[in-house]
Amino acid sequence: MNTKHKKPTLTKKQRHRLRVQQVRRQKIFLTCLFLLIVGCILLRFPGFSGRQEETHQINAACEAYRDEVSSEAAQYDMSDYVDLLLAVMMQESSGQGTDPMQSSEGAYNARYPQQPNGITDPSYSISCGIQELKYALDKAGCTGPTDLSKI
Template sequence: MLNTIHLVLKIIPRKWLITLALIVMGLFSFLLLGVMSIFIAAMGGESGTDAGDITYTGEGQVMNVSPEVLKWEPTIRKHAKAFGVEPFVALMLAQMMQESGGRGSDPMQSSEGAFNTKYCKSPNCITDPDYSIWAGVQEFKHAIERAGVTSPGDMDHIKTALQAYNFGTGFFDFVNSNGGKYTKELAIKFSQEQYKKVAHTGMYHCLRPEAVPYQACYGDIVRP
């Protein structure tokens, strides 16, 4: 068998062998890149919620939220009606998409919020989705009131409210001390400063690749 292979190699011109080797290597590299791309996409889908394509119209409509989020619309509406913020249901759907993608037992990520008095204050401590939404709607109401939101179309103040929902109420004071209006740069700066204070705990990491170059790893700097 080896003799046959050696004979074939002697017969085939050297330049053809080089060309064949390059073709084989190219095919192998292409297949390897394909496998890696599939793996990375799968990992990305499991590690967080890519909500970058959410569109909130400001007129009570939201686009590009997942079925996992939409299934909670009746529950959000029930609590929103009880707390007087029903016109903002679409915005809360967008908020849930950003926070959890509608997955898990704490879809509004209310565990660390002020209105959670039943469960511990660590992330994802809440094990009852209805309670998570009940607390989250109140947290949302507090945020829009503190931000001075006047209507579902008041996007300038809504941006501050949504970011504070994620960062905590300290973001309101930070905005007021730095011009009084939300900007992406302010959100990044606040996240950077807070991350420096808690990085040693090992409990915080960048949720999205966009935050890594800034080391803005406290909370989520990607807001609607």
């Protein structure tokens, strides 16, 4: 027995309705594709993405050391890096304790035990911390406070 499947015959009205549905689906697809492409393009531009640069604040305990850090930084030709030095202090200790730069275990600590929080003089900690950062920036080839890739 040789039976062939015949396609059902559609009326002109049915074919028109199917074509309208197909065109509608194509329009929806193309609209979604367009919105996806535009979205990707806009996300590449920070001004359009809605993203904001993240900023961090220096707390009052670290800010209280600003004058001392500025004075000590000047002795090591690091005056341009005072904000960075305070940011390091913020990260290391939030300006708390007797070793605010957490310099006890560093190479420049010659007075106190080289163990965590071994330094008990905040001024000495700041001096050692500035020297440590200066050494690291010099070794990295940092050209200034705007050379973020080296910092």
